[in-house]
Amino acid sequence: MQIKPRQNLLEVWQAVARHSFDGGEWDWGEWGGRSSVADAERLLCLLYPATEITAFRLDDPDTTQRDVERALRSAGDSSEIPGNLVKVLSEFMEQHRGEESPTFSGGYYFAPEDPRQELTKEQRAVGVVDAYSMSVTLCLATLGFLKVYRGKTQRASTLAQIDRLWDATSARLTAAMVSLLRSFTVNVVDVSSDQGQALTRLLGQGRLSERQVLQRFQERFKALRAVISESVTLGLDSDITDELRNENRLFECGWAWSLVKGAPAARQDPGAVVHSAGTRPAVAGTPHHRRGRARPSHRQCGDLAEDGRTRPAPDRRQVLGAAVSGPGTVFRETSAQPATKSVPFSHLSLELGHLYMEDFVEGPDRLRGHFAAVRPWVDAARAGVGSLPAGKRPRISTCFLIDDYFSRLSTPAELIPPLLAAAAEAGLTIDYLARESGCAVSQPGRRDRAELAESVLHRLVESPPPGSNGFRPPVSRTGWLTNGRRAPSGRTSAALDATGAVWEPPSETGARGHSVFMDVELWSGPEDERTWSCAFLASVWQLVRLGLLRDNGEPVLTPAPWDAKEFPAEWDALPPVVRLNPLAAPFTAYATCSILPARFLPVEHAVRVILDQVHVEPEALRQVTVRSQGEGITVPAAVVDRTSYVFPPGL
Incomplete structure (x- = not known):
């Protein structure tokens, strides 16, 4: 095709x-x-x-x-x-x-x-x-x-x-x-009402309790709730505003199929031309557009009754609408775009290692050997930053990622002190310590929180290879992401295929001479119990270190200072990212460098495939550009080009 x-x-x-x-x-x-x-x-x-x-x-x-x-x-x-x-x-x-x-x-x-009736003009x-x-x-x-x-x-x-x-x-x-403004409507629902119970069952799908549904609803739609309740343009009634601010209420919003009954007419600003289109009185009495779901009596939107007459609506109004100026006006709801908060930047985020729990089990000698092998490359990476304009010293922070996502064979209290001691013995300081589970869920101790990895998944924009026909399902369904065109499926052997169309090799998009094709698995297991792959979590880790991820405008995995002398006995009691050095340069940086064992090379190749297809918030990218240009530093335009790696032999 x-x-x-x-x-x-x-x-x-x-x-x-x-x-x-x-x-x-x-x-x-x-x-x-x-x-x-x-x-x-x-x-x-x-x-x-x-x-x-x-x-x-x-x-x-x-x-x-x-x-x-x-x-x-x-x-x-x-x-x-x-x-x-x-x-x-x-x-x-x-x-x-x-x-x-x-x-x-x-x-x-x-x-x-x-069908026997005729509609009037x-x-x-x-x-x-x-x-x-x-x-x-x-x-x-x-x-x-x-x-x-x-x-x-x-x-x-x-x-x-x-x-x-x-x-x-x-x-x-x-x-x-x-x-369009006068056709928008909001319905606030009490969880204990019949409609609230029906909505709770719909959202929970039989897998979540009522409390969990409400918690997730509050987290997911917190920004939307604020936008609707605070919007001047939409002209929401004060009683609905009060109900919306009650986070124990569910709500629905969207467009009716016609003007909402009782929608206020547009106001005319002095000196602006406002046309009165849409001022035709709305007729009420519509059944809800989804079968089997009752419409609340106070939610009336335009519709035609069988006899062409209108049905009365109660006085309580659930409508939105407001002033709109004349031709040439740019319609924009500024509060619908949460402000993207900036983060501080170092010039380089230097990762001193990423070890599995099995590596720690080998004991202190394994850790001392690791940091001894890393030390020369740390010095090389520091020197590689070079001099900065006006003689400024480069800001370089170090970090270390611990795998507490795939296994937990030890506790923070048992594992972290020997790790820090081995680094210090090699003359190295770990400024920031991070948990890999934090790249999956921003607050690993709370499983009701939205998954950070899932939010990055929704930002993937696959690059369609030449000749693709849309046959393969999207990555959000398959869990596989590629850097080119896969080998066509459904082929037979040469002995059974008389046409000679037996097999075609996969190909890399934009290959230089020969292809290096990669197909990356992002997760395994059913959708509601996903286990994220190491490659995908490592991609999230890189985006976090580059300061490019936001949650409704807020930075994610902000380092928490750790002043306690001892570490907890449970991993979930430890913040996802902790700042161990109070004098450290910022955790996020214009560029990253990771010094890793060679076994991570295929994983990091997969990371580059993923990063090359992640859509980053434009405002986050703009902030990096403005800040770096102000320091006289050029940051690569492509996110993937801001990452670098060292794979020392014998590490």
Whole structure:
């Protein structure tokens, strides 16, 4: 199977042009004008690719490519197509506008529950969220198209038509945004209520207690709860705000299919034009859109009753909506983007080792031998940092990672003192001590906390190799991540395959001459009881040391000072990362260097494959760039290039 997106898109355009253009004139057909959703979707088939993909641009006749022009020849030549689109878009804006404001009718998308009945004209004219959201996309595409095309034509009549279309599109965009705000609703649920119990069972899936469900819900949606309750733009009622702040309540939020009953009208800011689209009174009485789940009586959103009449709604209001300014406004909810807190940076984070529990069992001699072999390479790594601008001394911190995730053959009280003594004997100081289980769960002692490893998993963006067809499930389902194209499956032996298509080797994406292919297992076991692989936890460890991970804007695995003379008898009583040296440079750094036994080489190769496909928060990357440039230091753009390794012989 081969995917040819350009050819497929050109074929879609050709079909749309043949169907819609008759002698260069747009033909809306029998159903045209009856549904703003359908009409907008039809126009977006042409306009969205034309404004999102450079090769498909239609706003500049001089740059229209030949195959694009051939596909749209029913709409005219390259100089005629933009003008025809302006005419069609103007017709759309006029058809879907009432006496005072734009309309967003569902039209023939609606159907009566009783097939023997007919819907009235007023019922078919009710606006729907699909129309609001579709209009936002269409209007943004239209404004982008007009902005370029206006500078490419000199005809006065066309320029005047463009100006009128610009105004109409701006008005529709504002109207659609207002309507989307007025269609958003929140439902706060008491855990002890019937609906709360049903929601608890749904979230728990029979594996978690009610208390665990509530704890996880509070942790996962803490930021969302704060955003909704504190948002001025959404205009939440004060009684709902009070209920939302009660963390012992569950809540649902989202869009109704139409305007929520009782949604406040948009306010007009002085000097701004606010269009009153979406001010049509909402009709109430909808059943919940999921079968088998009762709708609470106080949650009313727009719907049509069988007899076309509206049902009364109680006075208590569960709606959101607020002021929206006029054309040209950028709609942004700043509180929906938690501030990304910065972290201090060293120039280098130097890892002095990573040992398994089995290594510690071998006794003090094994530890002394380890640090004796590490010491020369520590000196080399320090010297490798070089001099800094203005004669500043480099900030270098050391760390050591202990495996308490895969096995716990000893306790911190028994294991850590001999480790520190062996390092000191070699003239080394361990500034920070970390537990590998902390890379799986940020608070290993609390299994109800969200897993740090899982949050990194959700940030993986697989790099599709050339020729991939989407057949293989994503990494979030398989648990395997690769650096190229796997060998095709389903082949037979040469004796049984008459076509000769017996076997194809895997290949590395971007290989230099020959491939070094790797397929990395990220976890094993069922989804609810995953055991993360050493390679994946080591990837999390590198991201933590580079200061690139955040949890709702907050740094993760922040080192905790350890002033006690003794260490605890249980690993879970020890913080995930402890600062042993009060004078140490910062734990996080612009770059990392790990001095490890050679047996970790394949693991760290897998780490590089993973890091190369992790999407890091842009603000975290920006902070590193700003801080490093301020010190006159250049940090590699690619995260994987900020890591380095030493594998001493005999370690």
